[in-house]
Amino acid sequence: MKIEVADVTKRYGEAVAVSGLTFTVEPGRVTGFLGPNGSGKSTTMRMILGLDTPDRGDIAIGGHRYRGLVRPMHQVGALLDATAVHPARTGTAHLRALACANGIAPSRVDALLEQVGLGSVARRRVGGYSLGMKQRLGIAGALLGDPSVLMFDEPVNGLDPEGVRWLRDLLRDLAAEGRTVLVSSHLLSEMSQTADHLIVIGRGRLIADTSTQDFIADGSAARVIVRAPYGGDLARVLIADGAAVEARGDGTLAVTDLTAARIGHLAHEAGLELHELRPDQASLEEAFMQLTADAVEHRALAAELTGER
Amino acid sequence: MSMLTATARLATVGPAAWFKGLISAETVKLRATRSTYAMLTGATALAVGIGPLVAKSTASRWPHLTAAERAGFDPMATTFRGFEIAQLIIATLGVLAVSSEYSTGLIRTTFAAAPQRRAVLAAKALVIGAIALLIGTALSFATFFPTQALLDPTGTSLALGHPGVVRALLAMGVYLTAIALTGLGLGTLTRSTAGGVAGLFGLVFLVPGAVSALPAPWNVRIGTWLPGDLAGQLTGLHLQAGALSRPASLIVLLLYPIVFLGLAAIRLHRQDA
Numbered sequence: 221m222k223i224e225v226a227d228v229t230k231r232y233g234e235a236v237a238v239s240g241l242t243f244t245v246e247p248g249r250v251t252g253f254l255g256p257n258g259s260g261k262s263t264t265m266r267m268i269l270g271l272d273t274p275d276r277g278d279i280a281i282g283g284h285r286y287r288g289l290v291r292p293m294h295q296v297g298a299l300l301d302a303t304a305v306h307p308a309r310t311g312t313a314h315l316r317a318l319a320c321a322n323g324i325a326p327s328r329v330d331a332l333l334e335q336v337g338l339g340s341v342a343r344r345r346v347g348g349y350s351l352g353m354k355q356r357l358g359i360a361g362a363l364l365g366d367p368s369v370l371m372f373d374e375p376v377n378g379l380d381p382e383g384v385r386w387l388r389d390l391l392r393d394l395a396a397e398g399r400t401v402l403v404s405s406h407l408l409s410e411m412s413q414t415a416d417h418l419i420v421i422g423r424g425r426l427i428a429d430t431s432t433q434d435f436i437a438d439g440s441a442a443r444v445i446v447r448a449p450y451g452g453d454l455a456r457v458l459i460a461d462g463a464a465v466e467a468r469g470d471g472t473l474a475v476t477d478l479t480a481a482r483i484g485h486l487a488h489e490a491g492l493e494l495h496e497l498r499p500d501q502a503s504l505e506e507a508f509m510q511l512t513a514d515a516v517e518h519r520a521l522a523a524e525l526t527g528e529r
Numbered sequence: 530m531s532m533l534t535a536t537a538r539l540a541t542v543g544p545a546a547w548f549k550g551l552i553s554a555e556t557v558k559l560r561a562t563r564s565t566y567a568m569l570t571g572a573t574a575l576a577v578g579i580g581p582l583v584a585k586s587t588a589s590r591w592p593h594l595t596a597a598e599r600a601g602f603d604p605m606a607t608t609f610r611g612f613e614i615a616q617l618i619i620a621t622l623g624v625l626a627v628s629s630e631y632s633t634g635l636i637r638t639t640f641a642a643a644p645q646r647r648a649v650l651a652a653k654a655l656v657i658g659a660i661a662l663l664i665g666t667a668l669s670f671a672t673f674f675p676t677q678a679l680l681d682p683t684g685t686s687l688a689l690g691h692p693g694v695v696r697a698l699l700a701m702g703v704y705l706t707a708i709a710l711t712g713l714g715l716g717t718l719t720r721s722t723a724g725g726v727a728g729l730f731g732l733v734f735l736v737p738g739a740v741s742a743l744p745a746p747w748n749v750r751i752g753t754w755l756p757g758d759l760a761g762q763l764t765g766l767h768l769q770a771g772a773l774s775r776p777a778s779l780i781v782l783l784l785y786p787i788v789f790l791g792l793a794a795i796r797l798h799r800q801d802a
């Protein structure tokens with residue numbers, strides 16, 4: 221089942237949260253929904269779930285509007301906000317209410333709580349859960365109905381490193397089983413390690429809809445870190461190819477204006493050994509911010525010129 | 530191993546089974562919330578406690594009362610003295626059934642799990658209504674007997690078989706149900722516990738005060754249409770001058786939950802969750 225977002229616009233009063241957004245989320249891969257805070261990710265996800273109604277455009281899941289689905293948890297599982305729980309209820313009770321509404325057996329609730337690692341606290345009040353535990357509870361809720369579409373809004377928040385790894389594996393497994401998986405984040409570094417495909421938005425508009433690999437490779441403003449035993453020789457070769465090279469204190473070179481692939485190719489041609497070749501995460505993040513900011517400014521300017529509001 | 534072992538998939542589900550699921554979900558939520566029990570205990574203590582207390586003090590003061598005071602004494606109204614506050618607690622249960630979901634953000638999870646929002650509201654109304662009717666009627670009868678027993682020395686005490694008594698006791702259960710459902714409607718409309726409770730408070734206490742200050746005959750005409758007055762009309766043994774007929778007062782009473790829940794259903798369906 222696909223998620224199809226077609227030319228969707230959403231305003232809250234004067235503010236435009238999402239504007240002319242079109243994309244399709246395909247099954248069988250993890251799709252990252254990437255954008256800085258306030259770019260409209262949560263709004264889009266709420267509209268996919270039929271919670272907010274678009275002012276314009278249409279959204280379909282497997283060809284149906286969400287609000288027309290009966291017992292939708294068998295088709296779509298979602299976690300929007302892990303803190304949206306009643307603190308006085310237990311983890312079991314929270315999930316059991318959802319299970320009842322969707323005709324899911326209580327035994328499934330217990331099994332899932334066990335599987336997300338909350339078995340020992342299932343009968344405790346959710347108010348005492350850490351944010352990471354609430355994320356796990358929310359993820360269990362999303363999985364309750366064994367759905368073929370899954371959607372998570374910033375699920376990494378509050379998870380410890382072990383939890384992050386667990387979530388990454390889970391997302392990959394779900395996609396490998398042929399499910400449609402959409403995960404939002406405001407951090408490219410996070411998505412670059414999990415998502416196969418990226419949908420990037422800035423101020424409610426689509427900026428990129430591309431494979432993660434291509435998106436990162438295209439981030440040509442990003443730096444590449446190179447460690448090579450003959451750094452001086454390599455630097456000369458790279459500079460000759462138009463790169464800016466900076467020697468860093470730790471014996472590595474920081475290269476801008478060349479992709480990692482190009483650097484590897486040049487080193488190979490020159491017969492120079494490489495010990496390390498990687499995009500600089502921090503600069504990748506900067507490039508992503510730059511990209512979304514630029515896109516926003518360009519469009520704002522264009523909109524002003526054409527009188528569009 | 531995959532996280533997702535097979536689960537019984539319901540390809541098709543009948544409307545009755547589907548709605549029953551929504552009712553179970555609401556029942557689970559209410560039963561799993563400690564404040565439900567605290568509030569029902571509080572309402573019980575007030576309802577069952579205050580009537581007999583007033584009866585006891587009345588009985589001890591009885592020899593000193595004037596003939597006019599004795600003639601004006603209403604043993605049925607004494608039974609329900611504690612219900613003035615107890616009704617607010619029961620109605621707040623109705624407010625909370627939905628407002629707590631808005632304050633925690635849970636409402637979005639609820640509507641993602643069941644996008645048929647009006648049916649969810651109907652399920653909430655059914656569960657809250659059933660509890661209010663059951664508890665309200667039980668409290669009504671449970672308060673009647675000790676209150677009347679304590680009024681025995683005054684010679685005014687009523688037996689269950691006295692004309693109109695059973696009707697009055699049942700009417701109090703119906704009134705509490707109506708007010709609890711009105712609370713549910715107000716909670717949905719305001720999306721807030723404070724807003725819903727304030728609305729109830731206004732409807733039950735403030736509006737009657739304001740209306741009684743209106744020039745005659747409007748103070749009585751409008752006053753008889755207010756919930757508190759309707760409760761008196763329905764649970765009184767004798768019809769007061771200017772009161773509505775009993776069937777009319779029942780219909781007007783039921784209009785409150787119908788109107789507020791109706792507006793709530795429209796808002797729920799149309800607006801963003």
Ligand SMILES: Nc1ncnc2c1ncn2[C@@H]1O[C@H](COP(=O)(O)OP(=O)(O)O)[C@@H](O)[C@H]1O
Pocket residue numbers: 232235236237255256257258259260261262263264
């Ligand atoms: N219910 C709402 N009312 C008013 N403004 C909103 C509402 N929801 C979102 N917005 C606005 O829409 C924009 C997008 O927000 P959001 O979808 O939460 O972004 P993200 O999830 O990417 O951080 C923001 O400017 C936000 O302030």
Ligand SMILES: [Mg+2]
Pocket residue numbers: 258261262263373374
């Ligand atoms: Mg968000």
